[in-house]
Amino acid sequence: MRIFVTGSTGFIGTAVVRELIDAGHQVLGLARSDAGAKSLVAAGANVKVHRGSLEDLESLRSGAAAADGVIHTAFIHDFNNYGPAAEADRRAIETLGDALAGSDRPLVVTSGTLLVQPKGALATEEDASNPNLPRKSEEVALALAARGVRASVLRLSPSVHGKGDHGFVPRLISIAREKGVSAYIGDGRNRWPAVHRLDAARLYRLMLEKGSGGASYHGVADEGIPTREIAEAIGRGLNLPVVSKSSEEAADHFGWIARFFGIDGPASSALTRQRLGWPPVQPGLIADLNAAHYFEHAADAVALHV
Ligand SMILES: NC(=O)c1ccc[n+]([C@@H]2O[C@H](COP(=O)([O-])OP(=O)(O)OC[C@H]3O[C@@H](n4cnc5c(N)ncnc54)[C@H](OP(=O)(O)O)[C@@H]3O)[C@@H](O)[C@H]2O)c1
Numbered sequence: 001m002r003i004f005v006t007g008s009t010g011f012i013g014t015a016v017v018r019e020l021i022d023a024g025h026q027v028l029g030l031a032r033s034d035a036g037a038k039s040l041v042a043a044g045a046n047v048k049v050h051r052g053s054l055e056d057l058e059s060l061r062s063g064a065a066a067a068d069g070v071i072h073t074a075f076i077h078d079f080n081n082y083g084p085a086a087e088a089d090r091r092a093i094e095t096l097g098d099a100l101a102g103s104d105r106p107l108v109v110t111s112g113t114l115l116v117q118p119k120g121a122l123a124t125e126e127d128a129s130n131p132n133l134p135r136k137s138e139e140v141a142l143a144l145a146a147r148g149v150r151a152s153v154l155r156l157s158p159s160v161h162g163k164g165d166h167g168f169v170p171r172l173i174s175i176a177r178e179k180g181v182s183a184y185i186g187d188g189r190n191r192w193p194a195v196h197r198l199d200a201a202r203l204y205r206l207m208l209e210k211g212s213g214g215a216s217y218h219g220v221a222d223e224g225i226p227t228r229e230i231a232e233a234i235g236r237g238l239n240l241p242v243v244s245k246s247s248e249e250a251a252d253h254f255g256w257i258a259r260f261f262g263i264d265g266p267a268s269s270a271l272t273r274q275r276l277g278w279p280p281v282q283p284g285l286i287a288d289l290n291a292a293h294y295f296e297h298a299a300d301a302v303a304l305h306v
Helices: 011-022 034-041 057-065 082-100 137-147 168-179 197-210 227-238 247-261 270-276 285-290
Strands: 002-006 026-031 047-051 069-072 106-112 150-156 159-161 182-185 191-196 216-219 222-226 242-245
Touching (some): 057 082, 069 082, 069 197, 082 106, 082 137, 137 150, 150 197, 168 247, 191 197, 197 216, 197 270, 227 242, 227 285
Parallel strands (some): 026 047, 069 106
């Protein structure tokens, strides 16, 4: 199939592009810069560049119209200005959906397990997303299933880890370097799920190939790692003391990431594994943090614009 991939130059998108090509698909990758276009060209003959951006809705429409399916991973990661980023995402998904309406072609949209409102102890694929949050990727995507789009949602763990990670965990590493301590909030028993980038990329492909329209799937390998264990792994990696910060101290210590690092958000992927035949096979987050690559240089979290 020929797949239009937004965010094809990002941490997760580059792995998705590689996964698709290795499985025999062709990729049309969205690029908004010359550097992005160049990196896509370098990915091989089965990758074509589609110039455009999330703001240029016509570029999204034409990319989707030219493809047999779409994977949407682009997002403006400006956590200090989250409302407009979420709004751009909503408009982008609606535009992609308009282009695919009535065709039954697949559209895989990215969301997060921390955006779910769990009914039980673990968030499951059957739980609805939390309607009170600004990011509406899931609601907008699932509504497209009624318009003849095979739209599904991949809820990623808050840590999608692996070489090249510049997400939440590298941000925590930067803060630890800067403050001279690796911290967790309260007793640090609140849990974060995690998934390796390569396992996540395989899941995007499986959803594209055989996911059900209107379904949500969980990119979760570690169901819930106590955040204290994440702080301890960072402390080991940087040779820094590990300390607790009270919830009152957290905002000052961690900045914007405090509102995520304090969440207890364990999530299951049992239904995803069963429905799509997806066993995660890569190392878990703590094993990945115990490998040296997370601590090799200080250029952490560059892509989060913080
Ligand atoms: N990484 C994680 O741990 C994690 C966890 C949970 C959920 N997620 C979600 O997974 C998805 C992919 O994340 P990621 O880690 O791969 O992010 P990333 O490395 O920051 O990549 C973001 C991608 O979006 C593109 N992009 C940003 N603004 C754009 C715009 N205005 N127009 C067009 N393209 C734009 C970037 O293009 P450029 O290369 O040109 O900048 C890049 O290709 C996002 O929806 C993210 O919220 C990620």
